[in-house]
Amino acid sequence: MTTEEGTSRLRILLVDDHPVVRHGLKAMFAERADMDVVAEAADGQAALDTLRSGTSVDVVLMDLRMGAGMDGVTAIRAVTALTDPPPVLVLTTYDTDADILAAVEAGATGYMLKDAPPDQLCEAVHTAARGQTALAPGVADRLMNRLRSPVPTLSGRELEILGLLAQGLSNRAISKRLFISEATVKTHLVHVFEKLGVDNRTAAITTALRRGLIRVD
Structure with missing residues (x-):
């Protein structure tokens, strides 16, 4: 984390194939004194290239589906395989069991949905930066239901x-x-x-x- 005027700032890498989404997120984080978007990427491969180039980040905010580029799950696996990798927080519109499990099994630290309130998302970024699990309420419920369900669940x-x-x-x-x-x-x-x-x-x-x-x- 960098320090500016005594304030600790989280360095964020935004990974999303929609420029408008990246612009909106960057503007939201810019309004906060404790966060700084230091890099952007339109797909997983670009994110990997950014990290391998030496750009230092505290959290990678990763979409799952990114057009024809490397998808989020593949990118998460690759990022977590790096030496001293930053935590990856998924930010997506998809909340199916298949998407959630794939991301978690790939190594994602957290899983948030794009309709999350700004304060909730920012708190999730802080939580992920500490290496702790950050889950959207609905996602947490789905995972808990899988654990509690007496019905056999799909792997x-x-x-x-x-x-x-x-x-x-x-x-x-x-x-x-x-x-x-x-x-x-x-x-x-x-x-x-x-x-x-x-x-x-x-x-x-x-x-x-x-x-x-x-x-x-």
């Missing part, structure tokens, strides 16, 4: 496969995308069907969408 990999299935990919295409065998894909789908109480792909997708487990872009 991160199962949700990932189900999401690709919803995009229209075949078992073979999914196996190539995830670098696993087609037999492994089939085994995961058997478990998905059992856990959702369905017996076919269409029913699995419909049930998952209804429960908010996955989304279709």
